[in-house]
Amino acid sequence: MPQAIVVDQVSKAFGPTQALSQVSLTVNRGESRALIGKNGAGKSTLMSILTGLTEPDSGSVRVLADDADAGASTVGCVYQRSTLIPAATAAENIALARFPRSRAGLIRWPEVTRQATELLAEWEYADLADTPVEQLEPLERKVVEICRVLSQGPRVLLLDEPTAGLDRGASQRLFGHIEKARARGVTIIYVSHHLHEIFEVCDSVSVLRDGRLVLTDQLTRMTVPDLVDAMVGEAAAGPAVAGRRESAPGLSRPPVLVAAGVTAPKLNGVDLGLRPGECVGLTGLDGAGHMQLAEVLTGQRPIEAGTVTLDGRPLPLGDIRGCLQAGIGFTPEDRHISGYVPALSVAENATLTIMSRFANRFRLISGGRRDAFYSRLADEWNIKAYGAAQLTEELSGGNQQKVVLARSVATDPKVLVLVNPTAGVDVSAKNSIYGTIEALRRDGRAVLIVTSDDADLEVCDRVVVMVHGEVSAELRHPFTEGMIAAAVQGGGAVPDRRLPGEEDSQ
Numbered sequence: 001m002p003q004a005i006v007v008d009q010v011s012k013a014f015g016p017t018q019a020l021s022q023v024s025l026t027v028n029r030g031e032s033r034a035l036i037g038k039n040g041a042g043k044s045t046l047m048s049i050l051t052g053l054t055e056p057d058s059g060s061v062r063v064l065a066d067d068a069d070a071g072a073s074t075v076g077c078v079y080q081r082s083t084l085i086p087a088a089t090a091a092e093n094i095a096l097a098r099f100p101r102s103r104a105g106l107i108r109w110p111e112v113t114r115q116a117t118e119l120l121a122e123w124e125y126a127d128l129a130d131t132p133v134e135q136l137e138p139l140e141r142k143v144v145e146i147c148r149v150l151s152q153g154p155r156v157l158l159l160d161e162p163t164a165g166l167d168r169g170a171s172q173r174l175f176g177h178i179e180k181a182r183a184r185g186v187t188i189i190y191v192s193h194h195l196h197e198i199f200e201v202c203d204s205v206s207v208l209r210d211g212r213l214v215l216t217d218q219l220t221r222m223t224v225p226d227l228v229d230a231m232v233g234e235a236a237a238g239p240a241v242a243g244r245r246e247s248a249p250g251l252s253r254p255p256v257l258v259a260a261g262v263t264a265p266k267l268n269g270v271d272l273g274l275r276p277g278e279c280v281g282l283t284g285l286d287g288a289g290h291m292q293l294a295e296v297l298t299g300q301r302p303i304e305a306g307t308v309t310l311d312g313r314p315l316p317l318g319d320i321r322g323c324l325q326a327g328i329g330f331t332p333e334d335r336h337i338s339g340y341v342p343a344l345s346v347a348e349n350a351t352l353t354i355m356s357r358f359a360n361r362f363r364l365i366s367g368g369r370r371d372a373f374y375s376r377l378a379d380e381w382n383i384k385a386y387g388a389a390q391l392t393e394e395l396s397g398g399n400q401q402k403v404v405l406a407r408s409v410a411t412d413p414k415v416l417v418l419v420n421p422t423a424g425v426d427v428s429a430k431n432s433i434y435g436t437i438e439a440l441r442r443d444g445r446a447v448l449i450v451t452s453d454d455a456d457l458e459v460c461d462r463v464v465v466m467v468h469g470e471v472s473a474e475l476r477h478p479f480t481e482g483m484i485a486a487a488v489q490g491g492g493a494v495p496d497r498r499l500p501g502e503e504d505s506q
Ligand SMILES: Nc1ncnc2c1ncn2[C@@H]1O[C@H](COP(=O)(O)OP(=O)(O)OP(=O)(O)O)[C@@H](O)[C@H]1O
Pocket: 014, 015, 017, 018, 019, 037, 038, 039, 040, 041, 042, 043, 044, 045, 046, 080, 393, 394, 395, 396, 397, 398, 399, 424, 426
């Protein structure tokens, strides 16, 4: 079998961090290889070495080296972080790599839009073609990114966590495209923390641990626990999934947060109550309104009608700072864009919302006190950085996510709204995040997890499902993934329209 990708003894260090050590692997033509490992294992670094974006310190890579027809566009990569141009439209971004030109060399704009619209139509997003990317939702941006790579008809496809931020429908569509690419003989490397996905998409798997290749095998010979063992290493086997607790301390108390009749674009009269000590899941298909409701509750979006109160007082909707001060902590949907400031250190990012606490009477920030506070947060959330001063943009994707999570609790909030809290996070970090959420819940805080990840929903006391801007169902344990899948499609349980807490607050 001819080899498509050859990685030979590749090493790469970033300052004190050895991201890759002597990694060698080969992927055959037409093979679909999963690349997995914990956060910071070196996966994204290897991907960017394969595309030439990053130069290895030693060793070499060859991609389709003995293929005479291999041209510049033969390798397509969906990077973990967005590479779209914000001010350009979706169509322009998709056409970026290969503008259709007239014989005189002029760009044929109608053709640009037509081709991009066709591609987007396959994802049911044809109407986005002329929208500047900066106005798109995170999920839509990811779809544009994937369409751009697929439009080039690559013969090697590198996908770095392509489903992070996608909902179920979009993920299934992506798998359909990957299947078609495989049928055409395209070689694929697929990075994901969703281990069940890789059994759907790949033939074989390579596992990185601390920058070293520890295993390569056919997936038919592997199970999910085998993969977890290889990723984590025996010594570091993580705690079991936090599981669901029986007694929630505040469940008999009246709700701390009450949303009633909330109406805004994509939201039609939504009611929701959160009690202290309760962890509630909020889910739906893309555009169902759950993301919009999260934005309302965190001050990012004003409403047209309805009320939201926290401890009986109206929340200053549409005012992020006001909501924060009132006691709402949150992680935004897109951590790469609104989650953190790339060029600030991890300590600065994690404490951004409470900076004034570390100021002395001359209004100077005490770096020492801030770093001490940060190191507590870093322990609690298991952040892997080489120190408080490391720039956040240098962390691996999963560790950046943990910085954003840590900041959401720095303000000591009464209500936490966590959007996709475990996106891009490895299995053991996922469990430690669930453990931390559980501790917050025990501490009497109300947690709203807005997500389409079934594992996130599993740790919730109840799951509220939205369809077309309305609450369509409410599921309580025991519920199954199948029940959630049915409910998000609109075929769910009978809606529970009564406000939680109504019976004791009225
Ligand atoms: N530009 C950089 N500067 C400094 N350190 C970096 C840089 N890029 C990556 N690193 C470090 O190299 C290591 C490997 O990072 P990489 O992004 O490859 O991990 P990953 O396996 O993709 O993790 P994740 O699952 O969290 O995305 C990490 O410790 C990371 O902090």
